[in-house]
Amino acid sequence: xxxxDEAEGFQVDGPSITEFHxxxxxxxxxxDYDVDVKIEACGICGSDVHTISGGWGEQKFxxxxxxxxxxxxxxxxxxxxxxxEGQRVGVGAQSYSCGExxxxxxxxxxxxxxxxxxxxxxxxxxxxxxxxxxxSSHVRTHEHWVFPIPEALPTAQVAPMxxxxxxxxxxxxxxxxxxxxxxxxxxxxxxxHFGVMFxxxxxxxxxxxxxxxxxxxxxxxxxxxxxxxxxEEGWDAPHRCSFDLIINxxxxxxxxxxxxxLSMMDVHGRWISVGLPEEEGQVIKAQxxxxxGVLIGASHLGSRxxxxxxxxxxxxxxxxxxxxxxxxxxxxxTQAMERMKKGDVRYRxxxxxxxxxxx
Amino acid sequence: xxxxDEAEGFQVDGPSITEFHxxxxxxxxxxDYDVDVKIEACGICGSDVHTISGGWGEQKFxxxxxxxxxxxxxxxxxxxxxxxEGQRVGVGAQSYSCGExxxxxxxxxxxxxxxxxxxxxxxxxxxxxxxxxxxSSHVRTHEHWVFPIPEALPTAQVAPMxxxxxxxxxxxxxxxxxxxxxxxxxxxxxxxHFGVMFxxxxxxxxxxxxxxxxxxxxxxxxxxxxxxxxxEEGWDAPHRCSFDLIINxxxxxxxxxxxxxLSMMDVHGRWISVGLPEEEGQVIKAQxxxxxGVLIGASHLGSRxxxxxxxxxxxxxxxxxxxxxxxxxxxxxTQAMERMKKGDVRYRxxxxxxxxxxx
Numbered sequence: 001x002x003x004x005d006e007a008e009g010f011q012v013d014g015p016s017i018t019e020f021h022x023x024x025x026x027x028x029x030x031x032d033y034d035v036d037v038k039i040e041a042c043g044i045c046g047s048d049v050h051t052i053s054g055g056w057g058e059q060k061f062x063x064x065x066x067x068x069x070x071x072x073x074x075x076x077x078x079x080x081x082x083x084x085e086g087q088r089v090g091v092g093a094q095s096y097s098c099g100e101x102x103x104x105x106x107x108x109x110x111x112x113x114x115x116x117x118x119x120x121x122x123x124x125x126x127x128x129x130x131x132x133x134x135x136s137s138h139v140r141t142h143e144h145w146v147f148p149i150p151e152a153l154p155t156a157q158v159a160p161m162x163x164x165x166x167x168x169x170x171x172x173x174x175x176x177x178x179x180x181x182x183x184x185x186x187x188x189x190x191x192x193h194f195g196v197m198f199x200x201x202x203x204x205x206x207x208x209x210x211x212x213x214x215x216x217x218x219x220x221x222x223x224x225x226x227x228x229x230x231x232e233e234g235w236d237a238p239h240r241c242s243f244d245l246i247i248n249x250x251x252x253x254x255x256x257x258x259x260x261x262l263s264m265m266d267v268h269g270r271w272i273s274v275g276l277p278e279e280e281g282q283v284i285k286a287q288x289x290x291x292x293g294v295l296i297g298a299s300h301l302g303s304r305x306x307x308x309x310x311x312x313x314x315x316x317x318x319x320x321x322x323x324x325x326x327x328x329x330x331x332x333x334t335q336a337m338e339r340m341k342k343g344d345v346r347y348r349x350x351x352x353x354x355x356x357x358x359x
Numbered sequence: 360x361x362x363x364d365e366a367e368g369f370q371v372d373g374p375s376i377t378e379f380h381x382x383x384x385x386x387x388x389x390x391d392y393d394v395d396v397k398i399e400a401c402g403i404c405g406s407d408v409h410t411i412s413g414g415w416g417e418q419k420f421x422x423x424x425x426x427x428x429x430x431x432x433x434x435x436x437x438x439x440x441x442x443x444e445g446q447r448v449g450v451g452a453q454s455y456s457c458g459e460x461x462x463x464x465x466x467x468x469x470x471x472x473x474x475x476x477x478x479x480x481x482x483x484x485x486x487x488x489x490x491x492x493x494x495s496s497h498v499r500t501h502e503h504w505v506f507p508i509p510e511a512l513p514t515a516q517v518a519p520m521x522x523x524x525x526x527x528x529x530x531x532x533x534x535x536x537x538x539x540x541x542x543x544x545x546x547x548x549x550x551x552h553f554g555v556m557f558x559x560x561x562x563x564x565x566x567x568x569x570x571x572x573x574x575x576x577x578x579x580x581x582x583x584x585x586x587x588x589x590x591e592e593g594w595d596a597p598h599r600c601s602f603d604l605i606i607n608x609x610x611x612x613x614x615x616x617x618x619x620x621l622s623m624m625d626v627h628g629r630w631i632s633v634g635l636p637e638e639e640g641q642v643i644k645a646q647x648x649x650x651x652g653v654l655i656g657a658s659h660l661g662s663r664x665x666x667x668x669x670x671x672x673x674x675x676x677x678x679x680x681x682x683x684x685x686x687x688x689x690x691x692x693t694q695a696m697e698r699m700k701k702g703d704v705r706y707r708x709x710x711x712x713x714x715x716x717x718x
Contacts, residue, residue, distance in 0.1 A: 267462055
């Protein structure tokens, strides 16, 4: 760490995904439960692009994004028990919750109604300091939100699991994906590719659902038992009333005929969205839900417990994210962001080469 | 029965709720599993009004509505085992399903994807005969859809349980209403008044949710532990993140700020609609669901098993529907329909005096 309470990283000063500026910025004051992480890799998440470009609303600029962070714990606070200095660790999209409420005590800390701090863009109370993400040299994070990484998982590959992976792993396990269940994953992007991988690893009959057949070979390699192309006529009919769970990972709701998807759900099956499209939502009438009593929901990240389970599952089963490595820097970031916008990645970028950039 | 395959009843010939014509009409051919029921009472359901006035789409006129039927089994088919001749029985809103599919075999017969026949307005295959409801002298119904009524339940009071009651009882039990759970019932009408009664009887902490305080005294008498008036400022705030289940029994979605209701749900709480408003649906964005991972669904009637459990619960706990009796006939029907349209009933009409009308 260049100075005790500073990190160096790539910030944007406004809603442009092509203008990154390398500079120093302040970290929050070091707390008793905090861990300083020297970053070695960071996945590029769709949220990073959305956040910078403003699709989700006002942001606090200047801002350094990035919340799929892997690195080394180089300093731990005096009350830290979950992390050891020197350990390889990860940090995901959330970095704080109250820790005291019913939700926090029940492994629902990502739904804490009292206080949620995102890894970047959230203001630490009473400091005026805005949290900064992993396109940078270091992060300072409460131990609850720092996760030991199993040996077997390579740094660049595990990074995207920390947000994209967990985002789909949590709703899979919370909604019963496993042996004897038929699970669909809509949208084969960064999150969806983990969806297929994890649904299969959990033992479910796994179907990838995409517009065309372009990604069928990939889906099969990821473990899909079946593939549905929604550009084809009658795609829904053979599956009527058969899916126990569909996770919607699509990042656009344009032209989406929800009723046809829902017709594939078994009675009381669950349709869970994890993508957050920028467009207007779906009009939902009770009439669309009533013929099979389907439940529609959304899911937000996952608990620490689920994070650790997911990482262990990946290690035990030898699951490998499909990752393209990008050298951290203005050039690499600009290229990666532009390709993200176009969906030109199979299926995730990880920024690496941090030692070449930071002293 | 005037003739072996005919009944006499009050039909409408088009979408007017004030022109009922007393006449004879054909019943389906008597099958081995059929039960002929001589009707003694029939509840008036919101569906009857919706169906006649066309709010749910095209209807097959002439039509005799009514699907909260209580009467005597006067003839049973040679293969009937569930019902005995002479027994007091009920018939609800559905009168047939395939009986063979996965759903039918798993107590989801009201979600059968193969064949569902409504008690009125559905055409019996290969007969050209349209099913006719309980504003009439008799119905002929497959035994699976005929339910013995426990002694303790008076005929006029039990009638509305057969549709309105079951409609809310099923989602209550399917979604875990019971001790330790906080359950809300939105809309204190025919269905909602059963919702409050049953949620309380099942042991849940029960809240009635209505626009004004006009129905608070009633709700308390029905068993509500608490009452929320959504016309009052800040109505949702004290309940943030606390309801395990809310059953939406409202029959209108106009001016409905769904997001505020959903903010009252605990993490992964369930919002289940049983009303079917005629208006357009709600626009739902994943963003509205994500902060507490709430699930939105709808429910359709309930299984035979649930019907029998509900009737037994009502008998055991001495639950009494709030019923206003109306003499069956053109005059009574017209008055009742007009009052239904205005919501001027607390909380259900039951047509009685059948012996005065039919020979």
